[in-house]
Amino acid sequence: MKINPSNLSPTDAHHLLVSVVLPRPIAWVSTVDRHGIFNLAPFSAFCIVSVEPAMVGFSVGTRRDGQKKDTLGNIETTKEFVINVVEESLAKAMNITSAPYPSDVSEMEEAGLTPVKADLVKAPLLAESPINMECRLKQVLKFGETATTDSFIIGELLLIHVRDELYANGEVQVSKLKVIGRLGGNMYCRIQDMFEMKRLTTE
Numbered sequence: 001m002k003i004n005p006s007n008l009s010p011t012d013a014h015h016l017l018v019s020v021v022l023p024r025p026i027a028w029v030s031t032v033d034r035h036g037i038f039n040l041a042p043f044s045a046f047c048i049v050s051v052e053p054a055m056v057g058f059s060v061g062t063r064r065d066g067q068k069k070d071t072l073g074n075i076e077t078t079k080e081f082v083i084n085v086v087e088e089s090l091a092k093a094m095n096i097t098s099a100p101y102p103s104d105v106s107e108m109e110e111a112g113l114t115p116v117k118a119d120l121v122k123a124p125l126l127a128e129s130p131i132n133m134e135c136r137l138k139q140v141l142k143f144g145e146t147a148t149t150d151s152f153i154i155g156e157l158l159l160i161h162v163r164d165e166l167y168a169n170g171e172v173q174v175s176k177l178k179v180i181g182r183l184g185g186n187m188y189c190r191i192q193d194m195f196e197m198k199r200l201t202t203e
């Protein structure tokens with residue numbers, strides 16, 4: 001089977017892409033709006049963009065009704081955000097925060113989650129999350145000419161908070177993290193079934 005995504009409807013192209021790029025890490029992004037209301041939503045089109053300077057990026061689509069998602073609007077306004085890591089115990093809460101709440105409703109409150117003051121940005125850290133990354137907006141790249149435009153948000157990592165018990169010998173103890181990833185459709189995965197393979201060369 002050979003599929004050209006440009007021949008598909010936006011919905012079908014989306015379903016195809018999320019079924020071939022996987023597993024995807026989930027950026028659980030907290031922001032604050034101009035009135036001080038906290039916003040939280042998950043985005044699995046998420047990756048490392050650069051190491052020096054340390055930058056990450058994630059892609060935000062457009063709502064079905066053509067409206068801008070609050071996360072994008074808040075980041076364009078404040079130029080700041082926090083990416084929180086999602087553990088399995090937080091999966092249900094993460095799913096609640098993906099619902100399209102009006103912008104004056106805080107998904108954190110709806111999901112019973114706890115905002116904590118960040119060191120360098122106004123967006124809050126999520127207390128329940130084992131890792132939080134404070135980011136400053138570097139660039140927003142816009143793609144597409146239609147109502148379904150995607151915006152790729154690139155942020156510089158200012159400060160990374162790692163729960164103390166997860167950090168030893170200068171490393172995050174990945175095997176202790178119960179992070180989940182996103183697959184196609186409504187499926188998720190765990191990373192408990194890991195294997196090691198050493199690189200053949202050092203770079």
Ligand SMILES: Cc1cc2nc3c(=O)[nH]c(=O)nc-3n(C[C@H](O)[C@H](O)[C@H](O)COP(=O)(O)O)c2cc1C
Pocket residue numbers: 026039040041042043044045046059060061062068069070071072094095097098099100101182
């Ligand atoms: C696991 C998961 C991953 C998601 N990934 C994305 C994504 O990469 N891009 C996107 O635009 N929406 C994604 N969504 C949907 C957004 O979370 C959803 O549109 C949310 O309502 C946006 O909230 P906001 O308006 O507060 O920004 C995802 C939802 C879930 C549950």
